[in-house]
């Protein structure tokens with residue numbers, strides 16, 4: 001199978017970490033330069049009409065877009081170790097946290113990046129105020145996570161899950177727009193150090 005992706009971008013990184021945690025190695029990674037618009041070509045549009053990365057292409061030609069849909073495919077095909085939960089309660093709790101980390105952290109960090117740097121000004125209209133507001137919203141979520149991690153080892157409880165992967169990729173990418181945990185966010189910093197030590201993080 002192949003994954004069309006971009007090394008430094010945060011969503012493809014989530015997929016690489018997820019695959020590494022599962023021990024999945026039979027993937028050919030194909031780099032697309034987003035800045036040059038290599039994701040906007042007819043070839044890539046045929047894989048993902050919305051033109052984003054990552055895209056997983058299976059050997060039969062099936063293309064799956066959306067980070068979490070790709071992770072779901074890996075979770076179903078390689079169930080161990082489970083990163084999306086086993087019982088009904090675990091699955092629902094992990095999904096709740098995963099969505100919170102996606103919608104209230106990864107997305108605002110991405111919006112802050114796109115709207116304050118103008119990186120994709122060739123294909124969208126950057127709105128500086130929206131970039132600033134998104135940065136503030138991401139910072140609020142970091143404060144919320146810090147509080148939550150005071151009494152939880154990991155984001156969704158006592159096990160490392162896909163929610164940790166989303167949160168760590170959002171947090172690491174947030175540095176690009178100057179957003180970092182403050183020194184007094186000790187629980188967030190403890191968690192970040194703990195998850196960053198996993199071998200999968202360098203994938």
Ligand SMILES: N[C@@H](CCC(=O)N[C@@H](CS)C(=O)NCC(=O)O)C(=O)O
Pocket residue numbers: 009010011012034039051052053054065066067068120123
């Ligand atoms: N919801 C999508 C978001 C994908 C996304 O926004 N990918 C970015 C890179 S992190 C991208 O392809 N940007 C290129 C562009 O907007 O032209 C997912 O989770 O996969």
